[in-house]
Amino acid sequence: MTFDLILTGGKLLDGTGTPAVSADVGIIGEKIQAIGDLSRAQARRIIPVQGLTVAPGLIDTHTHSEGALLHDPQHAYGLRQGITTEIVGLDGMSWAPLSGPNFRLYARYLGGILGDPPPELDMSSIAAFRAHYHRKVAVNVAYLVPHGALRLELLGFRDLPVRGEKLQAAGRMVRQGIEQGAVGFSTGAAYYPGYWADSRELVEMCRVVRQAGGIYVNEPRVGTPGRAFGGGGIQEGLEIARQSGASVHFAHLRTTEQTAGRLQELTAPIDRAKDQGVDCTMDIYPYPSGSSIAVSFLPGDMQEGGPDAILERLSHPGCRRAFRDHLENRLFAPLEPITFSYLPRNPHLEGKSLAEAARRRETSPTQTLCDLLLEEELKVGYLNAPPSSRALWQAIDRDCLELLARPDAMACSDITPLGSAPHPRCYGAFPRFLGPLRRRHRTLSLETMVQRMTDGPARRFGLTGRGRLRPGYFGDLVAFDPDAVTDTATYEDPVQFPVGIPWVVVNGQVAVEEGRCTGALAGQAVP
Numbered sequence: 147m148t149f150d151l152i153l154t155g156g157k158l159l160d161g162t163g164t165p166a167v168s169a170d171v172g173i174i175g176e177k178i179q180a181i182g183d184l185s186r187a188q189a190r191r192i193i194p195v196q197g198l199t200v201a202p203g204l205i206d207t208h209t210h211s212e213g214a215l216l217h218d219p220q221h222a223y224g225l226r227q228g229i230t231t232e233i234v235g236l237d238g239m240s241w242a243p244l245s246g247p248n249f250r251l252y253a254r255y256l257g258g259i260l261g262d263p264p265p266e267l268d269m270s271s272i273a274a275f276r277a278h279y280h281r282k283v284a285v286n287v288a289y290l291v292p293h294g295a296l297r298l299e300l301l302g303f304r305d306l307p308v309r310g311e312k313l314q315a316a317g318r319m320v321r322q323g324i325e326q327g328a329v330g331f332s333t334g335a336a337y338y339p340g341y342w343a344d345s346r347e348l349v350e351m352c353r354v355v356r357q358a359g360g361i362y363v364n365e366p367r368v369g370t371p372g373r374a375f376g377g378g379g380i381q382e383g384l385e386i387a388r389q390s391g392a393s394v395h396f397a398h399l400r401t402t403e404q405t406a407g408r409l410q411e412l413t414a415p416i417d418r419a420k421d422q423g424v425d426c427t428m429d430i431y432p433y434p435s436g437s438s439i440a441v442s443f444l445p446g447d448m449q450e451g452g453p454d455a456i457l458e459r460l461s462h463p464g465c466r467r468a469f470r471d472h473l474e475n476r477l478f479a480p481l482e483p484i485t486f487s488y489l490p491r492n493p494h495l496e497g498k499s500l501a502e503a504a505r506r507r508e509t510s511p512t513q514t515l516c517d518l519l520l521e522e523e524l525k526v527g528y529l530n531a532p533p534s535s536r537a538l539w540q541a542i543d544r545d546c547l548e549l550l551a552r553p554d555a556m557a558c559s560d561i562t563p564l565g566s567a568p569h570p571r572c573y574g575a576f577p578r579f580l581g582p583l584r585r586r587h588r589t590l591s592l593e594t595m596v597q598r599m600t601d602g603p604a605r606r607f608g609l610t611g612r613g614r615l616r617p618g619y620f621g622d623l624v625a626f627d628p629d630a631v632t633d634t635a636t637y638e639d640p641v642q643f644p645v646g647i648p649w650v651v652v653n654g655q656v657a658v659e660e661g662r663c664t665g666a667l668a669g670q671a672v673p
């Protein structure tokens with residue numbers, strides 16, 4: 147027997163959380179063929195990995211890479227973190243299943259986070275979506291049916307409840323999507339048109355998710371408490387799971403500047419619900435602040451009708467005043483220190499705060515935000531500044547690690563990859579967990595942390611044949627130096643690759659070689 151590839155001399159973590167063993171990994175085609183002493187075996191290529199830990203390729207349960215992958219299938223910033231599989235279609239916002247006109251409409255609306263896809267792509271089904279990635283990009287891609295697309299297809303950008311025949315049609319779309327390979331269904335915290343939903347509609351859709359064997363991924367809702375069980379947040383997700391019977395997975399839980407050190411408040415309701423039989427998991431990224439799109443700052447009544455209607459309102463003085471009042475009275479008090487990550491027509495303002503942009507333009511922050519939304523035709527990405535207090539930041543780090551220590555937790559990046567000043571998580575999330583946070587705090591063993599990034603998510607999302615090093619499993623591997631692996635991307639300088647991750651293999655093909663991408667596009671639409 148001749149292997150195509152052998153990684154020899156490494157310490158193997160098989161992904162299940164058991165301690166490392168010394169062994170070689172032999173691959174034939176896209177699968178792992180043998181694990182053990184392969185020192186006398188024949189191989190077309192042998193890569194010595196002495197001193198490195200060899201683990202299953204990392205599985206990122208929450209990214210927004212679907213747009214970036216179409217333009218840059220090499221996907222270095224994901225791959226070089228050791229990520230070999232990404233779940234996309236998160237937060238209820240992505241492009242399938244949508245008719246051509248609705249795809250182009252939603253692409254305009256989501257341009258600040260997903261970028262500009264080729265306009266003629268077929269996104270009419272989940273099968274069509276998957277075909278755009280299968281063996282065309284560097285990482286494996288799994289998809290969640292996004293709630294926003296269903297609502298857009300059924301009702302347009304309108305604040306109406308989904309009921310009756312429309313609700314049945316939504317259920318059929320969820321079922322078909324899962325039959326065509328989606329791993330579940332997602333909803334978002336504050337993104338339109340999904341945000342107009344009430345919990346009742348989501349329970350009905352989640353019943354179908356359960357019947358079809360998928361998982362419900364909930365980004366806990368903020369605002370619109372009158373439409374949500376328990377006023378929104380994780381209470382809503384737990385109650386939807388309880389009533390529908392669906393398994394729920396919470397997107398990127400963490401504490402904030404306001405709740406740092408009080409993890410119990412987040413986990414106590416989850417643990418109570420689990421005691422009562424709710425099947426619940428979660429993911430976490432290791433940063434104290436997030437990133438999103440500015441169009442979601444607009445109140446619901448300004449969102450009606452979608453992009454053209456929104457742009458029309460933004461140019462109308464009365465509507466701008468109403469938006470300004472909404473921002474000043476409801477969201478920002480005082481104006482939150484946001485920094486622009488993506489402004490394709492004003493790239494000189496990427497990396498600048500809203501306050502700084504307003505100073506340069508000699509106008510108010512809210513006027514600046516309105517102007518930029520207009521100039522950019524809504525494509526405005528931003529991130530929230532991290533806390534200025536080092537102690538607060540470290541308290542949030544400790545909370546992240548305490549969450550990740552839970553057996554029902556997984557790691558994610560929430561990659562939002564556009565612009566010259568993206569959130570540092572795009573380049574550093576996994577190495578930050580594996581390196582600095584693990585070594586500094588010493589609360590999680592390497593094997594436990596790797597389990598949260600491999601076998602844990604593979605089981606949870608039904609990614610058959612992935613997440614473990616076992617004969618018969620796919621040849622997705624990462625080899626890293628556990629003492630050296632470190633993120634180097636920071637809030638100030640975010641476009642920086644990590645160090646200490648020299649080898650990544652995707653479906654048996656070497657995708658990163660001595661820290662450089664090889665150009666292999668071996669990713670598959672999974673499962």
Ligand SMILES: [Zn+2]
Nearest residue numbers: 208236237560
């Ligand atoms: Zn997200």
